[in-house]
Amino acid sequence: MRLALAQGNIELKQFFRTKEALVFTLLFPVMLMIVFGAIFSGIELDGGITLAQYFVNGMIASGFLATGFQNLAISIPIERDRGVLKRYRSTPMPKWIYFAGKSVSVTVLAVIATILLLAVAVTVYGLDLPTSAAKWGTFAWVSVLGLIACTLVGIAFSGLAKSGRAAPAVVTPIALLLQFTSGVFFEYGALPQWMQQFAALFPLKWMCQGLRSVFLPESFAVQEVAGSWELGRTALVLGAWCVGGLILCALTFRWTSKRDG
Amino acid sequence: MAAAAISIRGLKKSYGDNQAVAGVDLTVESGEVFALLGPNGAGKTTTVEILEGFRRRDSGEVSVLGADPAHASAAWKQRIGIVLQGTGEFDELTVGEVVRHFARFYRNAADPEHIIERVGLSEKANARTHTLSGGQKRRLDVALGIVNQPELLFLDEPTTGFDPAARREFWGLIRDLSHTGTTILLTTHYLDEAEALADRVGVISRGELIEVSTPSTLGGRNQATATVSWLGGSEDTDQPTAVVQRLAQEFGGEVPELTVKRPTLEDVYLKMIGQR
Numbered sequence: 001m002r003l004a005l006a007q008g009n010i011e012l013k014q015f016f017r018t019k020e021a022l023v024f025t026l027l028f029p030v031m032l033m034i035v036f037g038a039i040f041s042g043i044e045l046d047g048g049i050t051l052a053q054y055f056v057n058g059m060i061a062s063g064f065l066a067t068g069f070q071n072l073a074i075s076i077p078i079e080r081d082r083g084v085l086k087r088y089r090s091t092p093m094p095k096w097i098y099f100a101g102k103s104v105s106v107t108v109l110a111v112i113a114t115i116l117l118l119a120v121a122v123t124v125y126g127l128d129l130p131t132s133a134a135k136w137g138t139f140a141w142v143s144v145l146g147l148i149a150c151t152l153v154g155i156a157f158s159g160l161a162k163s164g165r166a167a168p169a170v171v172t173p174i175a176l177l178l179q180f181t182s183g184v185f186f187e188y189g190a191l192p193q194w195m196q197q198f199a200a201l202f203p204l205k206w207m208c209q210g211l212r213s214v215f216l217p218e219s220f221a222v223q224e225v226a227g228s229w230e231l232g233r234t235a236l237v238l239g240a241w242c243v244g245g246l247i248l249c250a251l252t253f254r255w256t257s258k259r260d261g
Numbered sequence: 262m263a264a265a266a267i268s269i270r271g272l273k274k275s276y277g278d279n280q281a282v283a284g285v286d287l288t289v290e291s292g293e294v295f296a297l298l299g300p301n302g303a304g305k306t307t308t309v310e311i312l313e314g315f316r317r318r319d320s321g322e323v324s325v326l327g328a329d330p331a332h333a334s335a336a337w338k339q340r341i342g343i344v345l346q347g348t349g350e351f352d353e354l355t356v357g358e359v360v361r362h363f364a365r366f367y368r369n370a371a372d373p374e375h376i377i378e379r380v381g382l383s384e385k386a387n388a389r390t391h392t393l394s395g396g397q398k399r400r401l402d403v404a405l406g407i408v409n410q411p412e413l414l415f416l417d418e419p420t421t422g423f424d425p426a427a428r429r430e431f432w433g434l435i436r437d438l439s440h441t442g443t444t445i446l447l448t449t450h451y452l453d454e455a456e457a458l459a460d461r462v463g464v465i466s467r468g469e470l471i472e473v474s475t476p477s478t479l480g481g482r483n484q485a486t487a488t489v490s491w492l493g494g495s496e497d498t499d500q501p502t503a504v505v506q507r508l509a510q511e512f513g514g515e516v517p518e519l520t521v522k523r524p525t526l527e528d529v530y531l532k533m534i535g536q537r
């Protein structure tokens with residue numbers, strides 16, 4: 001356990017000293033929130049909320065996508081190319097320590113990103129923080145399940161990228177595609193039906209919806225496509241992605257690059 | 262003598278149609294420095310990575326410190342040091358952080374500061390690893406390979422990219438390790454390196470070990486005909502001393518431009534791998 005924390009500590013040190021990662025993973029969502037929030041200002045949705053308030057939920061969910069999925073799917077292939085993973089494998093370090101270290105670092109980053117985004121949402125866009133314990137409970141499980149799913153899929157995805165250089169080119173479009181179709185930048189209910197059905201296969205849509213159930217008033221629930229928050233189904237889909245992600249990890253993860261066999 | 266550190270019988274490995282290792286037999290004794298010498302693509306790294314547990318063999322028997330590396334346990338890894346080919350890039354971490362972190366994985370870890378000093382990186386202990394030169398990065402790799410004070414150390418082309426001074430310094434470090442009883446398996450394509458460090462040398466070419474001997478006797482080098490040459494002539498002989506004495510008498514003292522030359526390790530080596 002001490003080793004896992006030490007590994008997490010090393011991962012975080014590495015992360016905070018890498019300017020690109022810091023800007024891309026932590027500051028980019030905040031910048032997007034400010035830019036889009038300004039563009040959406042004054043637009044009101046049915047159900048008594050502004051588009052900016054709707055949008056901040058999507059940005060918080062995107063923060064989980066960035067710290068779990070994008071961060072790992074890009075940084076692990078780079079580490080593999082640099083021979084870092086192979087060097088870990090040459091030590092008696094148990095394999096799980098490496099993943100535990102990544103999980104520790106993803107968790108810390110996700111907490112920081114969420115606090116930053118919530119702070120902006122509350123101060124700039126007048127988002128009301130929930131007062132009931134039940135809402136915070138929903139926030140907790142949606143965040144945890146969503147983040148676990150993103151982390152596992154990120155690790156699984158790292159095995160698919162041929163090289164560290166190729167990884168961002170594969171990962172970034174996927175993240176953007178999901179953001180556009182899952183109701184981050186646009187209202188999900190206003191998207192074409194086929195796009196909704198596509199997005200409903202992936203975790204981001206359900207993370208956004210779960211967060212909306214926490215931060216938007218009950219009166220907005222009827223504006224959702226299903227006419228409710230669908231929390232049960234959200235838990236089911238996110239849980240399924242956690243299980244699927246774990247299986248994919250076991251199938252695809254590689255410690256060495258293709259070049260060295 | 263203690264049991265052999267490494268023992269290989271009939272080792273084979275191919276990648277598709279390419280037979281990278283074509284039946285290698287080799288024993289490396291405990292405490293020995295053994296150099297695997299061969300051109301690029303000869304099968305050195307494949308052989309070594311099978312011994313390290315990174316690759317699976319197709320057939321043959323392999324025992325490294327009494328265990329099969331294909332089923333390497335954590336306890337076995339505690340006793341092994343590995344310096345992989347190419348440099349590891351730890352990027353934004355400092356030398357000290359990386360060495361201290363790797364030391365955590367071992368029960369028998371040496372003092373990280375001492376290890377950093379030993380590989381000559383004390384002045385760089387607080388430097389980010391991406392600021393190191395190629396040779397310095399390689400020394401960091403060596404530090405990670407010896408931080409657990411291994412019984413057996415693998416060095417895969419450790420000095421590629423070193424300048425001559427750095428190489429000599431590095432050789433000193435390897436000799437120190439050898440003096441403390443560490444068994445070392447080294448691959449290199451530098452003949453001077455094999456000659457300077459190794460107790461025994463194995464020449465590998467196209468996946469086969471074509472000869473194993475001491476550096477000074479490789480390819481019958483010690484018994485090869487010497488060439489005595491001087492201003493105005495040269496003579497191949499098995500008795501160069503006699504020829505020189507005769508010449509001294511003929512010239513009545515100093516023989517002008519006298520040289521006595523035996524084939525260098527390089528001559529012998531090139532002949533060996535050229536033959537095939």
